[in-house]
Amino acid sequence: MTDSTAHDRRESLGGNLDRLAERAGGVLSRARLTVRVRQVLSRTVSLLCLFALPGLLFELLRFLAGYAAPGLRWWQHAALVLAFASVFAAGWLWRDYRSHRFARGATLGLFDRQLGLANRLATADEFIAAPGRSGFMAAAIDDAVEPAERAMHSQAQPIHVDRQWHLSRWSLASVPGTAGLLLLTTWLGGLELANAGGVPAGGASSPDLAVIGTVTENPAGETGMRSAAEPLRLARSDADPGNTASADAPESEAGHTAANPSGRSARQQGGDRRSTSSQSRGMPSGSASRPRAAASGQQAARSKPSASGQQDRQAAAEPQAASGERQAASETDTSSPAGESGSSDSPGDSGQSGDDGQDSGAESAQAQAGQGEGEESESQSGAGQGEEDDQRGEGEQSNEGAGEGQRTAEGESQNNGESGGEPDARAQRQSQGEGGQPDFGQQSAEGTGEGRSSGEDVIKKNRGAAKAMLAVPTADRLIGRRGEGPEQTRQEQSPPLEEQVAPVPASARPQRGDRIGTLQHARVSGWSRDLVMSYFDRPQDEAAGDKTEPTNTNTDTNAGNGQGE
Amino acid sequence: MTSAVNPQVTDADQAREAAARFCLLYAGIKDQVCAMMVGQDEVIDGVMTALFAGGHVLLEGVPGLGKTMLVNSLSQAVGTRFSRIQFTPDMMPADIQGTTVLVDTPGGGQELRFQEGPIVSNLVLADEINRATPKTQSALLEAMQERQVTAGRRTLQLSEPFCVLATQNPVEQEGTYPLPEAQLDRFLFKLVVGYPKEEDYAAILDRTTGSEAPVIEAATSGDEVVAMRDVVRQVPVPDLIKTYAIHLMMATQPGSNYAPAVVTEYVALGSSPRGAQALLLAGKARALLNGRFAVSCDDIREVALPALRHRMLINFHGQSEGITDEQIVHEILQTVEQP
Structure with a gap:
């Protein structure tokens, strides 16, 4: 093989690899798009609740601001949610499409796998661009010429991707959640309408x-x-x-x-x-x-x-x-x-x-x-x-x-x-x-x-604190004050307080040489003592009816203690 | 057989020539070994791959499967110095590395002279290596990694090719000392020698019970083996294949990004970077044997099991569940995505 022939073959190999990479890139892009569309849609469904929040916030602000104009209908809110979701999904896909590019090794690896070329194309593509090419690299490039020509006459088979929808529980729960938010939003809008209707009447x-x-x-x-x-x-x-x-x-x-x-x-x-x-x-x-x-x-x-x-x-x-x-x-x-x-x-x-x-x-x-x-x-x-x-x-x-x-x-x-x-x-x-x-x-x-009666009560109750308070006109405190409602008690957890305990050295402890003393038995009094005594004083024939003999032995011992008490 | 081999391959023609010579040499050695060994092709390929990749091999199998005979046959086929060490519980490191002995001089005097141990050789058969104490086992560490032996103040540089072929019996575990992880990690391959196939038994009986013993001739020399090792090391590895080998190695490490669930659950200790080195070195040899000039994913996958199986430490949970190294490696190969 002369040098010119080898050079020509490598040049043709480079062109073939470019075309193969382009073809394989298209196949991979389509497969990726199929997968990503499902992923993006699944995640968009799970985020539907977030898309419903602007509408709810809008109606809430309208309500708080007392704006009297009628709110949006439920289908308008739903359309807004869907519009937000569509824009979000489209933006996500566009950003993913713009930011992701398949490496040439990965694209040529598609033909390597389909044709069983043992990474010859990807390897040759890498070695062509490598500086300081060694003998084995050149041999690997030459080794890829014939497989590349063979790959040029073959079609890249489409990649079988998982077409199943993998919706998470959160995604499934997001749909009714979004519906609930829409209902709440619509209710807020209707509530505003009701209040607005009361303005001119009263x-x-x-x-x-x-x-x-x-x-x-x-x-x-x-x-x-x-x-x-x-x-x-x-x-x-x-x-x-x-x-x-x-x-x-x-x-x-x-x-x-x-x-x-x-x-x-x-x-x-x-x-x-x-x-x-x-x-x-x-x-x-x-x-x-x-x-x-x-x-x-x-x-x-x-x-x-x-x-x-x-x-x-x-x-x-x-x-x-x-x-x-x-x-x-x-x-x-x-x-x-x-x-x-x-x-x-x-x-x-x-x-x-x-x-x-x-x-x-x-x-x-x-x-x-x-x-x-x-x-x-x-x-x-x-x-x-x-x-x-x-x-x-x-x-x-x-x-x-x-x-x-x-x-x-x-x-x-x-x-x-x-x-x-x-x-x-x-x-x-x-x-x-x-x-x-x-x-x-x-x-x-x-x-x-x-x-009429109870004049003392009259005096007492009129001199109470309420009387003193009511003697002061407090009209300004009345503005905007609502009923206090029933009293509510809420329990709060208080963190435990750290206690500082000084360690007691062993030398400071008293010696244990003296007697412990008389142990006090638990005192049983009243009907419980009678019950225990009657239990242990029962006839022997009844005691013999017990199933376990060791239990009877123990009870006899306990009976003695109990009687001693 | 003794033709000089230029290890430096500068152009494609030389690469093709070196690869062809390598394959021819490999086939010659294998033919000689197979004259003695019947069956066990995978084990023979593994041993020869490790030999040309510059690594050591741990052979594991029950007694009577021809582990020692394989190593004997290989040493004869390669034509290099061969020594055998039968590891026993009372063996000391000096029995392996060598010691200083008092010898008589020609003038009637005496002097201390260093007597080399059996480790100073080209092919070393460490038979039943797990029967020696860890102290003695550790005497192999320096020789296997640095290719040198230090005894006292004397350091001997071992001649190439140097290859340790160790065997161990996995059944009779009483009185044995399992190899430490540091030593296991120094073996390029761990090959499990299984029972021969049914059709191989007849040939085994004919060759071993007949009147004529098979004669093994040296198919190559130590220098040529060293030259072929250099050729193997010149095989390029594309970046995507390096990445794949790294991913495979990291997949053995529990908690890594590429580790499958079985690794995270049942593996206590994963592979060290020596695992990736073993994958690439062995993959290079397999690439030449497969007629390629660069390593591919298939080569890496082909050597993944013997190169990674002994670099993982299965935890107690995995042992109780009966999880084996082979299962984990197969799971890793199925999990890690190929480039």
């Missing part, structure tokens, strides 16, 4: 807005005092929350809030978690309060002592209303045309408060009796002492059998005067308006001329 879409509006309209700050006081007192009540009534009549609440400038909405908000009696007491006598009282009838029945106490409280406030405060009552009737005559929140209106207490007491009594609201409407339609007496009579009837709780509540009602058990600043203001001196409720009770 003038305020949330209780917070209603509270803010109320505080703004109330110049005296009385609402703030009442509303801040009630969560403090009622959060400790064990009565069932009255959410049902609030949820059932949102519009009526809103309407009432808009019409009543006395901070009722804040009170109702706190009263969602309180007893029905609180609601019935806090609700005005107008028609807007009817659905709530009716809906809370069962709950009022469960919280019977509290309700009856409230009624008594209101009944006790009745004489106050009759004690010459008719002028204030007429003022309230004038200022609250929408049935707000019973609003106890009206500033400096004790007579009106008395009416409110009566109305509330009547409502509670009706709710307990499971009756309708006709009587209450009748009692509200009239105005005057007789009507108030009738309502008080109803309240007293409903209080029958209430027990101790009634009496306690009655005392509270007397202490609080017309406020229905709430030691608020309204009583102070009323007293100041009349006598020029704050009487902290006691004088108002005396002013009625009916300091």
Whole structure:
């Protein structure tokens, strides 16, 4: 073989190897693409939950921002998720395609394996580019010329790849998880729509807005005092929350809030978690309060002592209303045309408060009796002492059998005067308006001329910390404050404290030469001693019936010890 | 037979000529050995591959299978110095390496002279090597790795070709001392001598029970064997084949990236870099014997079992499960991807 011939053959071998590498690279790329598509799709399915999170975050931000525009539909969210997933998968595949290149050795190895060339092509391709070619390298290159020509006339067989879908458990769980996220997202969007619909109807879409509006309209700050006081007192009540009534009549609440400038909405908000009696007491006598009282009838029945106490409280406030405060009552009737005559929140209106207490007491009594609201409407339609007496009579009837709780509540009602058990600043203001001196409720009770009973209780409870707190108007603290809800206790694990123990040397220990002393036997007394003695003193024929003899021996020994004791 | 061999191969024609000479020499030696040995082709190929690769061989098999006769036949066929050491429990290192003895001088005096041990030879048969104590076994370490013997203040350089062919009986383990890992790692191959095939028994009986004993002639010389070793070492190894050998070696190491589950679970100690060296050296010899001028994956796979089986230490769990070295190597060959 001449040098020129060998050179020509090596040149042709290089070209053949290039073409073979290109062909094998295409086959390998297609096989890899098949495998990678499955892998990427499987991983994309497992990441579907992540693609659903932007939509959820979007709806959540919309909800928190109070944006009133309607949210996206569920299919729009699903389309977004699929679009994200498609872009992600396509990007992944494109990046993989751009970044991965098969080595020439690997591509030529495909023909080596298919044709059984024992790595001749790959070896020759490597040796061609190697500097300082040795004799064996040149021989290996020459050895690959004929196989390369043979490979040029053969087709690269497609590689059989695994076409199975290997979906992990996480991938399978991701589909329902994504569906759940979509549902949650759609629900958030719908929730926003519901809130948005409430804005024009009530003038305020949330209780917070209603509270803010109320505080703004109330110049005296009385609402703030009442509303801040009630969560403090009622959060400790064990009565069932009255959410049902609030949820059932949102519009009526809103309407009432808009019409009543006395901070009722804040009170109702706190009263969602309180007893029905609180609601019935806090609700005005107008028609807007009817659905709530009716809906809370069962709950009022469960919280019977509290309700009856409230009624008594209101009944006790009745004489106050009759004690010459008719002028204030007429003022309230004038200022609250929408049935707000019973609003106890009206500033400096004790007579009106008395009416409110009566109305509330009547409502509670009706709710307990499971009756309708006709009587209450009748009692509200009239105005005057007789009507108030009738309502008080109803309240007293409903209080029958209430027990101790009634009496306690009655005392509270007397202490609080017309406020229905709430030691608020309204009583102070009323007293100041009349006598020029704050009487902290006691004088108002005396002013009625009916300091019914338990005057000591009146004094004690009016001097409590709640009274002192409520004397300070804290309207700003009311803004945005929600019900505290039931108390929750959470146990936390505390790490163990490291203790430093000083080692005691062996030399410091006392010697053990003395006697240990008498070991004390466990003392058995009473029926257990008798039981053990009777067991071991039983007849021998019964003992012989035992299966294991060694057990009997042991028991005999124990019997001696036991008897010795 | 004694023609000078140029170990340096500069062009393709010389490479082809050297490869052809190597194959011819190999076939001549094998023919002489097969005149004595019947069957056991794999064992003979393994021993001769190790001889031309410059390694040592550990032969393991029950008594009576011709291990000692194989080594005897090979030494006669190669035409080099041969010595046999029968390892016993009371053997001392000086019995192998040599010692200083008091000899009479011609003038009537006496002097101390170093008397070489049987290790100073070309082909050394260490028969039943596991019957000697570890102290004596370790006397072979320096000779096998550094090709020299140090006794006292004297260091002897062993002449090439030097090859230790050790045998051990895996059955009678009472009174034996298993070879330490350091010594096992110095053997290029561990060949398991099995029972002959049925058709070989008749020939074995005819040759060993007849009146005429087979005569073995030297097919080559020690120098030519050394020259062929140089030729073998010049066989190039492509990078992808090196990578494959490295992956195979790392696959024996538990916890590596290429180790299959059976290795991670049942192997306590994997191969050292000597394993990869053994793969490549033996692969080069097999490449020439297979008519190629470079090592391929097939050559590596062909020598993987005898080159790796004794470099793994199976843990107690694997021993209790009956896991063998062969199973692990076959699992590795199936697991590690070829380039």
